[in-house]
Amino acid sequence: MPDDRISEGIIEYEVTYPKMDPNSILAELLPTKMVMSFKDNHFATELSAGFGMFKMNVINNGEDHELAQLVKLINERFVVQYNQESAIKALEALPEITVKETGKKKQIAGFDCNEAIVTLHGDSVETFTIYFTNDIHIDHPNWFNQFSGIEGVLMEYQIEKYNLCSRFVATSVTPKEISEDLFNISEDYENINEEEMDRKMLEIFNSFSE
Numbered sequence: 183m184p185d186d187r188i189s190e191g192i193i194e195y196e197v198t199y200p201k202m203d204p205n206s207i208l209a210e211l212l213p214t215k216m217v218m219s220f221k222d223n224h225f226a227t228e229l230s231a232g233f234g235m236f237k238m239n240v241i242n243n244g245e246d247h248e249l250a251q252l253v254k255l256i257n258e259r260f261v262v263q264y265n266q267e268s269a270i271k272a273l274e275a276l277p278e279i280t281v282k283e284t285g286k287k288k289q290i291a292g293f294d295c296n297e298a299i300v301t302l303h304g305d306s307v308e309t310f311t312i313y314f315t316n317d318i319h320i321d322h323p324n325w326f327n328q329f330s331g332i333e334g335v336l337m338e339y340q341i342e343k344y345n346l347c348s349r350f351v352a353t354s355v356t357p358k359e360i361s362e363d364l365f366n367i368s369e370d371y372e373n374i375n376e377e378e379m380d381r382k383m384l385e386i387f388n389s390f391s392e
Contacts, residue, residue, distance in 0.1 A: 189319035190221040191357040193291070193335075197229070200340070201347040208387070216350060221360040223321045236386060241365055242326065249326045250367055251379060255386060261371040262379040269326040272376060277304040279328050281312075290337040291352040293317050298332065302342075313338040318355065344383045 195216040202209050213229040220226075223244035230237045239252040247266035252259070264272065279302050286297040295313035302308040314334035324330050329339065340349040374382075 185319060187317055187319035188355065188357050190360055191219075191355060192360070193218040193220070193318075193337075193352050194354045194356075195350040196353050198349050198351075199347060200349050212346075219360045219364050220318075220320055221362070221365075224362075224365045225320060225323070226364045241367065242323075243365065244321055244323065244325070247325060252367065252371055253379065253382065253386075255382075259368070259371040260374050260379060260382060261367055262374055262376050263367075264326065264376075266325070268376075273326075273328060273330075276328060277302055279303065281329065281331055288313060290315070291355050293337060293352075293355060295337050296334065300329075310340055311338075312336060312340070344380070344387050346387065 195218065197213050197216050199209060199212060211232050213231045216227055216229050218225055218227045225242050225244070227240045228237065229239075235256050237254040239250075241250045241252065243249070247269075249264040249269055250261055251264075252261045279300055281298050281300050283296060283298045287294055288297065289295065290313055293315040294317060295315045298312050298314070300310050300312055302310070312329070312332075314329075314332050314336050316334045318335040320335055322333065323335050324332050328341070329336060336350070337352040338350065340347060342348075
């Protein structure tokens with residue numbers, strides 16, 4: 183049977199920070215929206231903060247299991263690139279999680295989504311709910327993240343990185359022709375390693391909160 187799922191378009195997500203004091207100055211500077219463009223098992227996400235001074239992109243090549251994280255801060259541009267082996271190694275440094283599907287469903291941005299409970303095994307045990315859909319055609323969209331056991335596209339989820347807890351909820355899905363240029367890395371980005379990127383990101387977020 184032909185696969186009539188959407189395979190090219192844009193997903194927009196609302197971004198919130200459930201563990202942050204809403205009165206924090208950082209809350210006013212952090213991004214409130216993420217845009218994810220996808221086509222032929224590739225996708226690129228974009229977050230913008232600090233009134234446009236800071237941008238972060240993730241480019242995923244699902245066919246070759248390659249990933250790039252790009253950061254632009256005013257006139258500085260950095261990129262760290264992963265293959266499948268290095269991406270999996272990076273995940274080993276994160277707290278262990280378990281994911282259990284509940285069988286429950288809800289609609290998000292017009293798509294039927296399955297519910298799962300995530301248990302985070304860190305210094306203390308924490309649980310939260312995520313939702314994913316099988317009605318968007320991206321093969322193995324989570325191969326590089328903690329939710330790699332989920333084959334569907336995440337429509338509501340949260341992650342913790344750079345001392346921030348960020349929650350993403352899809353607000354719209356728009357079929358649209360996507361330029362392949364979005365999945366290219368500009369030559370003006372300097373290649374750095376993961377440790378350097380982590381240090382720079384922490385410096386950026388700390389500077390926002392000062």
